[in-house]
Amino acid sequence: DIQMTQSPSSLSASVGDRVTITCQASQDIRNNLNWYQQRPGKAPQFLIYAASNLGSGVPSRFSGSGSGTDFTFNITSLQSEDVATYYCQQYDTFPLTFGGGTKVEIK
Amino acid sequence: QVQLVQSGPEVKKPGASVKVSCKASGYTFTNYHISWVRQAPGQGLEWMGWINAYNDHTRYAQQFQGKVTMATDTSTSTVYMEVRSLRSDDTAVYYCARTVGSADPSYYYYYMDVWGKGTTVTVSS
Numbered sequence: 001d002i003q004m005t006q007s008p009s010s011l012s013a014s015v016g017d018r019v020t021i022t023c024q025a026s027q028d029i030r031n032n033l034n035w036y037q038q039r040p041g042k043a044p045q046f047l048i049y050a051a052s053n054l055g056s057g058v059p060s061r062f063s064g065s066g067s068g069t070d071f072t073f074n075i076t077s078l079q080s081e082d083v084a085t086y087y088c089q090q091y092d093t094f095p096l097t098f099g100g101g102t103k104v105e106i107k
Numbered sequence: 108q109v110q111l112v113q114s115g116p117e118v119k120k121p122g123a124s125v126k127v128s129c130k131a132s133g134y135t136f137t138n139y140h141i142s143w144v145r146q147a148p149g150q151g152l153e154w155m156g157w158i159n160a161y162n163d164h165t166r167y168a169q170q171f172q173g174k175v176t177m178a179t180d181t182s183t184s185t186v187y188m189e190v191r192s193l194r195s196d197d198t199a200v201y202y203c204a205r206t207v208g209s210a211d212p213s214y215y216y217y218y219m220d221v222w223g224k225g226t227t228v229t230v231s232s
Contacts (some may be wrong), residue, residue: 044219049216056216091217094168095168100151104112
């Protein structure tokens with residue numbers, strides 16, 4: 001199985017800050033990577049597909065980039081409603097696998 | 108609006124089976140796959156497998172082969188997942204998720220765009 005490693009595992013930032021999360025795949029997955037947000041106590045929500053394509057209705061402060069084994073997820077200006085755990089997920093090879101998650105909190 | 112409504116919480120004894128349902132509405136049921144993803148308490152997300160609602164083809168993660176069965180009822184736009192031989196480490200929230208995708212190599216993508224609220228399954232003696 002492809003292992004997905006996210007860092008950091010948690011972070012604390014102020015409202016308005018730029019937040020960056022990285023995701024590394026254990027092998028080349030081209031751009032076959034998605035990002036999800038999971039608010040506390042809620043189901044995950046889809047954000048980004050194919051590494052950099054925003055889902056419908058997803059705020060433009062979210063963005064993603066990368067290809068191969070190294071990917072980045074950004075929130076350009078952190079809002080209070082962005083408090084959540086963020087997961088990357090590869091779909092290049094079955095089984096689909098998720099990263100361990102990055103918990104984002106407000107400082 | 109597109110919605111996936113899951114069945115209610117379950118408490119089961121070790122060795123038992125559980126069947127969780129996921130009723131879809133607001134879209135053409137047979138145009139999508141449905142994935143199942145579970146989340147143990149305090150842990151991350153684990154993809155279990157999916158079913159193609161058009162032709163009932165399934166694909167399971169290796170660790171769930173023989174333990175899980177997914178099926179559809181197109182007359183009610185409902186997907187079912189049965190998990191057998193439950194153990195305490197099967198205690199988790201089980202999510203269904205509509206899966207959008209294309210296997211065309213020139214435009215290959217899959218993502219889970221709509222999720223159910225989850226079904227809590229507790230395995231305890």
